[in-house]
Amino acid sequence: MRWGGGLVGLSLLFGLAVPVQAAGVVARHAWLAQLVKQDRFDPVWLDDLLGEFEAGARPRVPPKPAVPRTCFTTQPPVVKAQVEKEGRRLMSTHKDLLKRVEKHYGVPAPFVVALWGIESRYGTDMGNFPILKSLFTQAVGRSSRVPFFREQLREFLLLSREEGWDPRVPKGSYDGAIGQVQMLPGTLRRHAVDFDGDGRRAVYSSPADVLGSIAAYLADNGWRRGQPYSLPVAGKPPPGVAVSRTLSKMPPWKWWRKKGLRLAPGVAEPPADLPTALIKLEERGRDRYHVVFNNFRVVTLWNRYRPFAMGVGELAARVARKGSRE
Numbered sequence: 001m002r003w004g005g006g007l008v009g010l011s012l013l014f015g016l017a018v019p020v021q022a023a024g025v026v027a028r029h030a031w032l033a034q035l036v037k038q039d040r041f042d043p044v045w046l047d048d049l050l051g052e053f054e055a056g057a058r059p060r061v062p063p064k065p066a067v068p069r070t071c072f073t074t075q076p077p078v079v080k081a082q083v084e085k086e087g088r089r090l091m092s093t094h095k096d097l098l099k100r101v102e103k104h105y106g107v108p109a110p111f112v113v114a115l116w117g118i119e120s121r122y123g124t125d126m127g128n129f130p131i132l133k134s135l136f137t138q139a140v141g142r143s144s145r146v147p148f149f150r151e152q153l154r155e156f157l158l159l160s161r162e163e164g165w166d167p168r169v170p171k172g173s174y175d176g177a178i179g180q181v182q183m184l185p186g187t188l189r190r191h192a193v194d195f196d197g198d199g200r201r202a203v204y205s206s207p208a209d210v211l212g213s214i215a216a217y218l219a220d221n222g223w224r225r226g227q228p229y230s231l232p233v234a235g236k237p238p239p240g241v242a243v244s245r246t247l248s249k250m251p252p253w254k255w256w257r258k259k260g261l262r263l264a265p266g267v268a269e270p271p272a273d274l275p276t277a278l279i280k281l282e283e284r285g286r287d288r289y290h291v292v293f294n295n296f297r298v299v300t301l302w303n304r305y306r307p308f309a310m311g312v313g314e315l316a317a318r319v320a321r322k323g324s325r326e
C-alpha cells in the first residue's frame, strides 16, 4: 500500500485535485510534497520508497533493559570490566590511528574510545531497526516528537543521497541513531568525517571514520585540549552551595573555593580561573559530587543526561590505565 494510497499521494505531490482526506493524512502529504520541492527528491522515487510502510505500522520496540546500555555509571561491575577490557585492547589495536585523531582534533584517545564503547560496544551493537522504517513511521505518527522525526527523516534521505546509500539498507536504533557512532542523521551530516580519505563517511565499517567522527563532533562543539574533565569533591558541598542548574555559564573555580568547596584529598587543584560547575550523581542510595569543566559540558551536548557524561569520563579513565597507552 502506498502512503495514503499511491495515486492520492502522487496527485498531491503534483498539485492535482484531491478527494476529501483526514486532516492528518493531508498534513502528511503536504510535508512529503514539501520534501520533494525543498530538496528535489523525485516524487515517484519517494512514493515508491515510503509506500511499503503503512502509517501506524511501527516497528516492534523491545522492552527497555533495566540498566540503559548508554549509561556506563550504572552498569553492573561485571559489564564495566568487560567494556573496559575491550576498550583497552582497542586502544592498543588502533594506537597509531588514535594518535592521529588526537593530534588533529585535540581529543584524547580514551575519550574517543569511551564514547565508541558506550554508544555501540565498539561497533558490535549498532541497533537492528531499519532506519527508514523507524523514522518514517514515527514521522507520520501522532506523538509530540513528529516534527523531530520528520526533520531526521529528511536528514536521513539527504545523507543517503550524499553518501550513495540505498536508504532501505541502513539499520540502527529505534530513534534513528546510525552506525558505530550512533549519531542521528542530522548530527551525522553535520559532524561525521571521512578520516581515512576514501571519499565516504563509513560510520558502519571504517575505524578511522568512526573514531575521527567522534572526535570531530567533540572538537566542533568546543572541546579544549589539556583541560580536566571532572574532579571529585570532598564529601558534601558546604551549606548554601548548590548544584549547578546549567552548564552553559560556569563561574571560575576560585569562586567555588571562596564558597568553601573542597576537592577530595590528593586531587590536584584546577587553574583558579577555569570555568567550573558542580554536579551531583545519585548512585545506589549514595550521593557523589563532582566539579566538572568545559569538556564535560561538550559531552552533555552529545547526550544531555549528566550521568552519561560522567560514565564517559569513568570509562575513559579506565581504558587509559597502565598498559593501555604506549
Ligand SMILES: [Ca+2]
Binding pocket: 193, 194, 195, 196, 197, 198, 199, 200, 201, 202, 206, 209
Ligand atoms: Ca572514509
